[in-house]
Amino acid sequence: MQDGAPPGQDTSEDLGEPRRLVILEDDQTLARALQRSFERRGYQVALAHDPTELDALLEQQSFGYAVVDLKLGTSSGLPCVATLHEHDPDMLIVVLTGFASINTAIEAIKLGACHYLAKPSNADDIEAAFGKAGGDVEAPITSRPTSIKTLEWERITETLAATDFNISETARRLGMHRRTLARKLEKRPVK
Incomplete structure (x- = not known):
């Protein structure tokens, strides 16, 4: 980053250095689509599909930007946010998730992410999030209370993450029959 640049804006491209981005996403179709979109925008993109691949990439090169899927197979992407x-510490990290919850958003930010986006999100959304790394003091405050369904879903996703996405253990901790939890997850898949 260049002195005097606004937070979240990389001026390395102006200096002839490429913007390097790593995408950690286990859905290979989505990862390739994001890769193509960012390469058209001038980024050099590397893909990792699990934490081991990410570690290998970090040994080879440095990145100014990262996109991390919150759910990587049966594990969480949060440790990868901490690793990145x-x-x-200056890397701009955006976390993507198909099951957004307040708890995971807070943890992602505490671990070093600059933004947290719910899927589906595209390259435009992610690039805008990189630009808002400093926060938005104009963000609207809504007066609408959280619905019971939203609270239930947040509790389910929080417990899923705590059990490394073990459905049986999640159902046990929630005091719910496993089939009931499976039906809820079928209606609103965790991706």
């Missing part, structure tokens, strides 16, 4: 932030 430890590797480079």
Whole structure:
């Protein structure tokens, strides 16, 4: 980053250096689509589909930007956010998730992410999130209370993440029959 640049704006492209982005996403179709979109925007993109691949990439090169899927197979992407932030505290990290919850959003930000987006999100959304790394003081405050369904879903996703996405253990912790939880997850898949 260049001195005097607004937070979240990389001026390395102006200096002839490429903008390097790593995408950690286990859905290979989505990962390739994001890769193509960002390459058209001038980024050099590397893909990782699991934490081991990410570690190997970090040994080879540095990145200014990262996109991390919150759910990587049966594990959480949150430790990867921490790894990326430890590797480079100035890296702009956006977390993507198909099951947004307040708890995981807070943890992602505390671990070093600059933004948290619900899927489906495209390259436009992600690039805008990189630009808002400093926060938005004009963000509207809604007066609408959270619905019971939203609270239930947040509790389910929080417990799923805590159990490393083990459905049986999640159902046990929630005091819910496993088939009931499976039906709820079928209606609103965790991706």
